[in-house]
Amino acid sequence: MSAIEQIQQVAAPANGYNVQDFAENKRLQVITLSEETLTAFEQETQQWDVQALEYKPFLRFAIADKLDAICGGTLSPRLNQIMQNRDQAAFLLQYEGQPASDQSEFNVKLSTAVSHLIGMPNFDSMYGKYYARFTVRNEDNSDSYLRQAHRRMELHNDGTYVDERTDFVLMMKMDEKNMEGGESLLLHVDDWQDLDKFYNHPLAKQDIVWGSPPSKQVAYKVEHPVFFEEDSQGKPHMLFIDQFAEPQNMRQGLYLHQMGESLESEENCFGVRVPVGSMLVCQNHCWVHGRDKFVPHPGLERELLRQRGHFTKA
Numbered sequence: 001m002s003a004i005e006q007i008q009q010v011a012a013p014a015n016g017y018n019v020q021d022f023a024e025n026k027r028l029q030v031i032t033l034s035e036e037t038l039t040a041f042e043q044e045t046q047q048w049d050v051q052a053l054e055y056k057p058f059l060r061f062a063i064a065d066k067l068d069a070i071c072g073g074t075l076s077p078r079l080n081q082i083m084q085n086r087d088q089a090a091f092l093l094q095y096e097g098q099p100a101s102d103q104s105e106f107n108v109k110l111s112t113a114v115s116h117l118i119g120m121p122n123f124d125s126m127y128g129k130y131y132a133r134f135t136v137r138n139e140d141n142s143d144s145y146l147r148q149a150h151r152r153m154e155l156h157n158d159g160t161y162v163d164e165r166t167d168f169v170l171m172m173k174m175d176e177k178n179m180e181g182g183e184s185l186l187l188h189v190d191d192w193q194d195l196d197k198f199y200n201h202p203l204a205k206q207d208i209v210w211g212s213p214p215s216k217q218v219a220y221k222v223e224h225p226v227f228f229e230e231d232s233q234g235k236p237h238m239l240f241i242d243q244f245a246e247p248q249n250m251r252q253g254l255y256l257h258q259m260g261e262s263l264e265s266e267e268n269c270f271g272v273r274v275p276v277g278s279m280l281v282c283q284n285h286c287w288v289h290g291r292d293k294f295v296p297h298p299g300l301e302r303e304l305l306r307q308r309g310h311f312t313k314a
């Protein structure tokens with residue numbers, strides 16, 4: 001075998017995809033589905049449209065199973081292995097080539113397959129489905145930072161103000177126009193240099209009240225500590241978001257304020273550019289995520305699809 005053949009053999013995706021470390025942070029795994037996988041998945045799922053997936057929850061598992069079968073049954077164990085390994089626990093999944101059919105429909109199907117290979121999405125009350133799609137534009141008059149383009153959305157965990165587990169977050173780029181900036185921001189909790197200071201603080205395990213603005217369509221408030229549990233290795237799981245914490249006294253207020261300041265100045269936070277058709281999936285309790293600000297442009301438009309869910313198997 002020549003040297004060139006050997007290189008090609010190494011580079012060729014086994015089982016229809018390949019996995020690499022993200023250059024800037026090796027915890028994040030980059031999974032690239034080959035064009036053959038993309039085509040096979042498109043063909044084998046063409047009998048189901050997005051409406052069918054919305055109406056019949058079991059089809060979401062069937063579509064996930066198709067994707068796994070196309071990848072020789074290896075994708076599901078690989079994704080779960082990544083998500084259950086605290087040292088990684090995040091991946092960026094992308095594909096080569098372009099779907100022949102409507103790309104937006106295809107992206108909903110692919111994100112559904114991926115979320116159901118690692119668990120099950122929770123009902124998204126803001127959108128009324130198992131997933132949500134929302135657009136960031138240059139102008140905004142909403143009641144949280146979610147859609148505000150010109151400021152950085154601070155590092156946070158999802159699911160802080162709901163009473164159901166949010167083990168993972170999936171964010172897929174559906175569309176973008178005139179976009180500059182707006183990268184996804186990630187920080188692994190174990191890379192946070194001030195973690196010990198806040199985790200060993202007397203308030204680390206004290207209940208905090210968490211509420212949300214009307215657009216979230218969650219009528220109740222919940223109470224839990226920021227460091228609400230430990231994983232199987234005894235390492236902290238976190239649930240924090242600056243906007244929705246409702247401190248009840250000065251000590252809580254200053255603890256949360258200092259935590260926010262510390263996270264925002266953490267140099268180990270890194271940016272990830274998510275191209276259209278790619279999705280970022282992270283374990284929600286050992287990663288915090290955010291979004292950098294966009295460069296203003298009157299035609300700025302960016303659509304994201306998100307799914308937030310719980311693990312169904314270890």
Ligand SMILES: [Fe+2]
Binds near residue numbers: 156157158289
């Ligand atoms: Fe979020």
